[in-house]
Amino acid sequence: MTSEKGIAAVEFALALMGLLLFFAIFIQFFIFFAANERATFAGFAASRVFSVQGIGPAVETSEKIDSDSIMTFETNRVAVARQIPMPSGINNFLTQGRGFSIEIEIPTFNELDYKNRLEQDDNDF
Numbered sequence: 085m086t087s088e089k090g091i092a093a094v095e096f097a098l099a100l101m102g103l104l105l106f107f108a109i110f111i112q113f114f115i116f117f118a119a120n121e122r123a124t125f126a127g128f129a130a131s132r133v134f135s136v137q138g139i140g141p142a143v144e145t146s147e148k149i150d151s152d153s154i155m156t157f158e159t160n161r162v163a164v165a166r167q168i169p170m171p172s173g174i175n176n177f178l179t180q181g182r183g184f185s186i187e188i189e190i191p192t193f194n195e196l197d198y199k200n201r202l203e204q205d206d207n208d209f
Contacts, residue, residue, distance in 0.1 A: 112170065119152075119168045120186055126150035127164035127190040134162060135193035164188040 126149035134142035139157050146155050146164075156163040168184040 116168055116184060119150075119166060122150040123153045123164050123166040123186050124188055124190075126153050127155065127162050127188050130155055130157075130164075131162040131190045131192045160192055162190045162192060164190065 126146040129149060130142040130146035133145045134157055142157065142162075143155065146153060150166070153164050153166045156165075164187070166186045168186065170184060
């Protein structure tokens with residue numbers, strides 16, 4: 085009977101380690117997803133503010149939403165880059181120490197281009 089209790093304890097320990105590993109990977113995936121969404125929204129908001137008010141308010145807007153993102157403003161797009169933090173053990177195992185980074189390009193709102201597209205849509209009918 086004691087050997088069955090020992091076997092059950094070992095199985096429980098192995099199953100618990102597997103469960104904790106799954107939970108850690110799930111949490112890391114959630115951190116990656118949340119950082120991606122935050123960077124995307126910061127870029128989207130910054131591109132809209134940049135189109136209307138210029139670069140100063142656009143930088144302030146993006147800093148309020150995601151201060152870890154690096155924004156690059158051009159006349160027709162906003163480029164967003166963000167490094168996602170990872171524990172060093174997972175980072176070395178999964179990405180060979182390079183880490184995860186996000187790079188997103190979001191077009192700015194160009195009123196003339198928008199009017200031209202609307203006129204082209206009207207001509208299609």
